[in-house]
Amino acid sequence: MQQFIEFLPDGTAYLAIFFLISFSESLPMIGLLIPGSSLVVLAGFLILHGKCSFILLSTVTIAGALLGDLLSFWLGFYYGSKLLKLRSFQKHYSLVKRSELFFVDHGGKSIFFARFLGPIRGITPFIAGLSGLPGKPFCGYALFSAVLWGICYPGIGYLGGSSWQQAQSLSAKFGLTILGLLFITALNVWIRRNFKKN
16 A cells, blocks of 8 residues: 555645546546546545645545536537537447436436436536536536535545545445435425326
């Protein structure tokens, strides 16, 4: 572990790496290649080993996540229909469809939940832009989810700092909490729709 820590750069270069990880993970298709959440949890774990400070790490991960979401939304809003014809989007057609259905079911809330749901993280803001979601509510959901993600994931690594296994366990529990919230939200939407019909 000590050799791995020494291999990592210091200062601005280190922060730039985690900004780029957080930013890239929020982009359509590119985000599929980057295990951003796991790397940010690892960065939180490394704080206890003298790498960076919690405030600086959280700040750059929040900024990266938010700017990535904004770029993804902008790409969807202005170039969505053209980009969907690209081979990389066609290759992941089922993922795009899942994101569209997720967005239709949850509207603006999907931006918040997608931040914590791996594969659809980067594509959901893109779908929101493509669907013409107004910018103001999008920015509100994106900011809230980026702040929560940028504090919680380094925090999980930091709190589980006595062992990497403990940090991973906390990360899994946090993910289950978010899934629980999503289930409650989906149930609420389903109940309201059925009562409206009756």
